[in-house]
Amino acid sequence: MNNAEAREVLARELAGLRSQSFADLKMLLGRPTTRDVRGASGAHYQVELEAFWDSRPGGDLRVIGAVDDGGVRALLPLTDSFIIAPNGRLVGE
Numbered sequence: 001m002n003n004a005e006a007r008e009v010l011a012r013e014l015a016g017l018r019s020q021s022f023a024d025l026k027m028l029l030g031r032p033t034t035r036d037v038r039g040a041s042g043a044h045y046q047v048e049l050e051a052f053w054d055s056r057p058g059g060d061l062r063v064i065g066a067v068d069d070g071g072v073r074a075l076l077p078l079t080d081s082f083i084i085a086p087n088g089r090l091v092g093e
Helices: 003-018 022-026
Strands: 033-038 044-053 061-068 078-084
Touching (some): 003 033, 003 044, 003 061, 022 061
Antiparallel strands (some): 044 061
């Protein structure tokens, strides 16, 4: 797996979620989504996106993304995340 390309794929997917509202992202709670994405090289990657309460229900949401190429790397995917507060502010950014 090309780690640099995989990170670009994941960054692009998370950027799309960062622009969504807290209410929209809340819909990811308990509903992980998986999609197949093609990188610039043509390689296929699997991206999984999910949201969790960061510290307590009703508080901030942590949105986590993971990417792998479906091979051995699926056992240890690259991950990234961000936190969004109920008022829509991205925490720590």
